[in-house]
Amino acid sequence: MTGRPVSSIVFLLLDQFTLMSLASAVEPLRMANQLSGQELYRWHTASADGNPVWASDGVPITPDGSILSAPSADIVIVCGGVGIQATVTGELVKWLRGQARYSKRLGGICTGSWVLARAGLLDGYECSVHWEWLAAMQEAFPRVTLSTSLFTLDRDRLTSSGGTAPLDMMLHLIGRDHGHELAAAISDMFVYERIRNEQDHQRVPLKHMLGTQQPKLQDIVALMEANLEEPIDLDELAAYVALSRRQLERMFQKYLHCSPSRYYLRLRLIRARQLLKQTPISIVELAVLCGFVSTPHFSKCYREYFGVPPSDERSVMDSERSIVLKPVIRASPAPMPMNVMEQARGEATFASVKNLKP
Known part of the structure; x- marks a missing residue:
């Protein structure tokens, strides 16, 4: 041990948290300790009351304690x-x-x-969140700057979208604290081909479908997504990418199997459904925010696309929110077999990275 200060992190686990995102954030810390041969990071899990919480995949997790008993830490991650x-x-x-x-x-x-953001702790900050929640956060927290980046480091706030994006964020922090060699070695251990940075953005579903093909189509869809409240005329969209309206319609039929107007309507309805499920915005306001000329027209389109009127869907969501999830309470957690650092010493890669940043 070289006497390096240990960075401590408390992970606050909320009911229905994403287990994959937690693992993506914690595992790089474990591997940083293992590869360096030093305890560079220490972590602690907490729930609001110290009781077990359900992960979103149904796995019950017993935290180390409650928020009130959590040790002092350098970073708290929700x-x-x-x-x-x-x-x-x-x-x-x-x-x-x-x-x-x-x-x-x-x-x-x-x-x-x-x-x-709900606690007012992101006012004036830029932040990342899973793309599915971008619209709801933009409406609910106008003083927060939303980013589509995989992760965002803004002064003393660090936020990440879901899935494996926390892995990139933590590798970036480790590299900044202890050098790129250690971060790269961790990436290799996880068979992770490239460490993404803040300039990498979350992929929208369309990009998953098309990859790097059809950049004009992607540009038009990006314009549509940015103008849901006041839809742009299709002739203007076509002119923006130097296509005729007929060429635009053929492109949508070939790659997206629908007309441009139908695709535009789908985007507006999907956003409306997100806001309907995630915010208390009235249906009248929702119709305006998603570019519909009237509430009856919005309700008709919504019912035709999703099979239920928006009023019924709102009622279902309200009833679901009233259900309180009860975590499974275990008499006592299974004892940890050994300290994580002691366990790391038995690995062949222990202390294999020596050139840490001073």
């Missing part, structure tokens, strides 16, 4: 997932604000950014 709005309580908001007053660095992974 781990969100499904149904994030229902997990925000006055107690959590008060505790997080207290951490901010003590100048702690605060972070959120997956939908954890929502909780920080």
Whole structure:
């Protein structure tokens, strides 16, 4: 041991948090300790009351303790997932604000950014969140700058979208603290071909379908997505990418199997459904925000596309939010077989990276 200061992190687990995102954030820390042969990072898990919480895949997780018993840490990271709005309580908001007053660095992974924003701790900051929640956060928190980046580091706030994006964020932090060689070695251990950075953006579903092909089609869809409240005329869209309207229609039919107007309508309805499920915005306001000329027209289009009127879907969501999830309480957690650093010493790669940044 060289006497390097240990960075400590508390992961706050909320009900229905995404287990994959948590693992993507924690595993790089474990591997940093193993490869360096030093305890560079120490982590602690907490829930609001110390009781087990459900991950979004149905796995019950027993944390190390409650937020009130959590040790002092350099960074507090909120781990969100499904149904994030229902997990925000006055107690959590008060505790997080207290951490901010003590100048702690605060972070959120997956939908954890929502909780920080709800506590007023992202006002004036730029942040990342899973793309599915971008629209809802833009409406709910106008003082927060939303980014489509995989992760965002803005002063003392670090936020990441879901899936494997927390892995990139933590590798970036490790590289900044202890050098690129260690971060690269961790990436190799996880068979992770490239460490992505803040300039990498979340992929929208269209890009998954088309890859790097058809850049004009992607440009038009990006324009559509950015102009849902006031839809752009199809002739203007075609002119923007130097196509005729007929060429535009053929392109949509060939690659997206529908007309441009139908695709535009689909985008507006999908956003409307996200806002309907994730915000308390009235159906009248929703219709305006998503570019419909009247509420009856919106309701008709919504019912034809999703099979139910928006009023019925809102009623179902309200009833689901009233259900309180009860975590499984185990008498006592299984004992950890050995300290994680002691376990790391038995690995062949222990202390294999020596050239850490001073």
